[in-house]
Amino acid sequence: QSALTQPPSASGSPGQSVTISCTGTSSDVGGYSFVSWYQHLPGKAPKVMIYEVSKRPSGVPDRFSGSKSGNTASLTVSGLQAEDEGDYYCSSYAGSNNHVFGTGTKVTVL
């Protein structure tokens, strides 16, 4: 149950796009289409932004999109806004009733 690997940080200016990668193995990310992404602001409850690799829950702006290729999933935030600043975590089902989260990426809006 090793954590999925994410870059520690990502940044962009308002209006630009930022993409966060999430690398796992064939036992988690590569083996299932059950990758989700969460935004976590300090002191707040995490919020799901993407589920099942690329689906957006109701209320999440379409600026957020997800994809997957092999053992790596990605979250792209287009048209970056100041309110997008925060920590982002990927998560994947890992079989045998286990789940695993990513190491987290701090997104900064310059």
Added chain:
Amino acid sequence: EVQVVETGGGLMQPGGSLRLSCAASGFTVSSNYMTWVRQAPGKGLEWVSVIYSDGSTAYADSVKGRFTISRDNSKNTLYLQINSLRAEDTAVYHCARGRPNWYFDLWGRGTLVTVSS
């Protein structure tokens, strides 16, 4: 309002025990699968445990044998019993509701557990 609220954290001695609670409103805990996720200071989210609607449970290897997840259907509340507390258990513990296809759509703000002598 649909929400979950965690309580029960605090400053604990190593070797001690603690029970965290997660009170749910607006939905039925026993009809969903529920999970605990923790975040140690300066670290990322770590999945801890899950309980399914049929009552079956699963745990991360790092807590297996010391943590017990359970629920009280009459109180619509989820619990996490933590025994033999260690310094590395220091974290904010969040509960969350699971949805089909393995994602968590409703989270609480968490309760802080600090293990220190």
